[in-house]
Amino acid sequence: MAQRKNDSKNAFPLKTTALAAVVALIQGCAQTPPRQQAPSEATVAAHVAAATHAAATDLAPLLTLCKPAPAARPAQAELDKGLAAFIAKPAPPPGQAFDNLYFVGADWVSAWAIKTSDGIILIDALNTQAEAAALIEGGMRKLGLDPAQIKYVLVTHGHGDHYGGAPYLAEKYRARVVMSDIDWTMTETRLEFATPIWGAPPKRDVSVKDGDRITLGDTSVSMYITPGHTMGTISPVFDVTSNGQRHRAMLWGGTGFNFGKDVPRLDAYIGATQRMGAVVQSQRIDVLLSNHSNIDGSQAKLAALRQQPAAAANPFVLGTPTVERSLAVMGGCAQAQRDRFLLQ
Template identity: 55%
Template sequence: MKKFLSTLTLACLLGACANAPTAAPGATVDAHVAHARQLAGSDLGYLMRLCEPQPAERAKPDEKMDDYLRKLIAKPAPPAMQVFDNLYFVGGDWVSAWLLKTSEGFVLIDSLNNGQEAHEVIEGGMARLGLDPRGIRYIVVTHAHGDHYGGAAYLVRKYHPHVIASESDWNTMEGQLEFTSKLWDAPPARDITVRDDQVMTFGDTKLTFFVTTGHTLGTLSLLFDVRSHGQVHHALLWGGTSFNFGKDFSRLESYSANAERMATMAGKLPVDVLLSNHSGWDGSLVKMKALRADGAAAPNPFVTGPQPVIRSFQVMDECAQAQALRFGY
């Protein structure tokens, strides 16, 4: 088996090894899972689903898959809310959509499954927050799966924002999709392409785009600043978490390497807010519930400090290594 790089040595140098023993070279599946569990501790348990065995074959579109998606989409969306001074949640129960406010308008990060959901959840959520959807200037598609690009074409027709994606995922959206569903609208037309480590400025706001290959061939993760209680925090939105690509060692290896890369950056900046585009992978629904209950004057539960961010990437790395071993690598 080709050895994956480990994040642990670097993270310990940054003071974030969480007293967890290293899963030694040549470790078993159980050892990697146990190490991930110890790293997850009591606060990151939602990430441990990533360590569960995954099928060797990619799911194929059928009525069963559509029924499953239909149930996920039908779950009542949480109330749209302001999470930071310049960041809003306007997503569903299952898949997230984040709205970043800049002096040049809004940057929408992902667009949900289809135009109907974009209308009801994104536009409806913005209306309830007193925000005008006509202010959406850009849509970032974090990766080429329909639950993230499905509402984009509807919003482009209505408000004419630009759409941003990576070259690899534009190619996927224009060619052979990895997954299809009757519940997903067609991908948007090719627009702006960003490369790895590219910085774009939107008025008073800078976004750095990282191509974090793994979940898809061109998954984008985003780094930007958020503000709360007069403080500026570095936020990283990890663009794709699960292993739903079947027995593909190159994807697992890339995933592991990018998890290590983001852990390095999280320690150096430091990154103290970690977000996802699915609420099940960042605990956002629980954090928003706490934010509503405690009020705006309370500490923001999304601000965790860098150590939980680093440990999150360590967990992802360990689970990727465990999955590679299950596949015989």
């Protein structure tokens, strides 16, 4: 497939009046958050306790982030073995989460289709071409969607479980592949995780920065760069509707601490959770999604939607305070892990 010219200037109008504020926010994410105490076993325990309190019972799955993370990335053989095991798991059925949002993912990793008045914005593309064909294309058809309407494939970050199927979809449907400029550069220079299972990353196409938007038909998706999981992770924010009610959704683009002993990166992650907590509050974001269903419980929620009356409350709608607590849990666990590394 020939590489297409980047026309992001037209497709993604940046609010120029807010440019200075955007730059300041990005810089703020990269700075080390203030520390009240020197790292110690006591501060680790305090951060874990605060995260546990914020999680209560409903957000308990997020507390897996509070478990000690390895100081080194997995060896190649270990990575390949674990990835093959994940891919081998039977996929859940596709499902409709909102009037305009559909799940077309695998057991381990998710893909989401936003239906607009002028086509489909796909968020993430799973591990491989085979998964993209069976689960994204096949899932869409089962849900009454036409894969040929995919106009954009938004890759939340430059790891192969999210970009693996993107080259196939781009070539077959002429869909534009969107990724942050930071992560395009990473995939073009030195991949953080490389395995033949995923194949080559897509060719650079549409490059976005913090504050850019995808606008397709009646839908706009705002791009927030939330560094940490990768330094160019995108957490998109967009509107969804359910039973005639509009809700504001955020998909947290990268969650785990699988990058080894990297304290500045954890500091960036902490800063991103704090910054996005303020965004959640100001925009009244009340839906939190993930690209891994063990994080957002999407499989159980979709199963509940299939069983409950159409007029019942949508289990994906958490409320703004709960979305804020989710970010507090992730940020608190990151603080605990940062302090663990500083003690080593």
